[in-house]
Amino acid sequence: MCPGGAEALQTAAKDCTPCRPGMHKAPHQMTCQICNSGFYQIHWGQESCDLCPDNHYCPSPDVNPIQCPSDAFCPRGSTAPGYCMETFFRKAENTCELAPVTIALLVIGGGVALLLIILLVLRRRRDSDGELAVARAPLLRKERPQGRYYGLPCDMEPVYAGW
Numbered sequence: 001m002c003p004g005g006a007e008a009l010q011t012a013a014k015d016c017t018p019c020r021p022g023m024h025k026a027p028h029q030m031t032c033q034i035c036n037s038g039f040y041q042i043h044w045g046q047e048s049c050d051l052c053p054d055n056h057y058c059p060s061p062d063v064n065p066i067q068c069p070s071d072a073f074c075p076r077g078s079t080a081p082g083y084c085m086e087t088f089f090r091k092a093e094n095t096c097e098l099a100p101v102t103i104a105l106l107v108i109g110g111g112v113a114l115l116l117i118i119l120l121v122l123r124r125r126r127d128s129d130g131e132l133a134v135a136r137a138p139l140l141r142k143e144r145p146q147g148r149y150y151g152l153p154c155d156m157e158p159v160y161a162g163w
Contacts, residue, residue, distance in 0.1 A: 018045030022062025035061035038077030
């Protein structure tokens with residue numbers, strides 16, 4: 001059994017080999033393990049890996065953390081920089097937030113959608129009121145407009161044509 005940070009490369013080996021950069025081994029483990037995503041280790045023979053620090057990213061466990069670009073955000077444990085869609089979002093510490101332009105577009109778009117819904121409701125109500133008035137006209141004995149309905153003059157009595 002090799003100490004922490006080293007492993008035996010073959011069964012019954014007499015020598016222990018230190019873990020390579022990007023790998024680690026605790027004293028109770030048998031073989032070296034690759035560092036988890038968001039961790040790094042750049043030295044030989046280590047027992048643990050380090051968490052990628054804030055404002056840095058670690059694309060590979062065997063390289064030093066890379067400084068985050070100024071237009072991106074990199075919280076602890078990042079494997080790549082995070083970017084915001086600059087037109088609609090802006091960087092706010094470790095996240096993206098809505099840009100003022102996006103907020104204005106959402107408010108204007110919501111107002112236009114609400115206005116269209118109101119206009120459609122009013123138009124439907126007006127159309128149904130007109131249809132109701134035409135349907136009630138013979139029942140209320142109101143004068144119907146001059147013209148022909150189903151081939152008959154308006155002033156003729158309806159003829160029952162049922163069974």
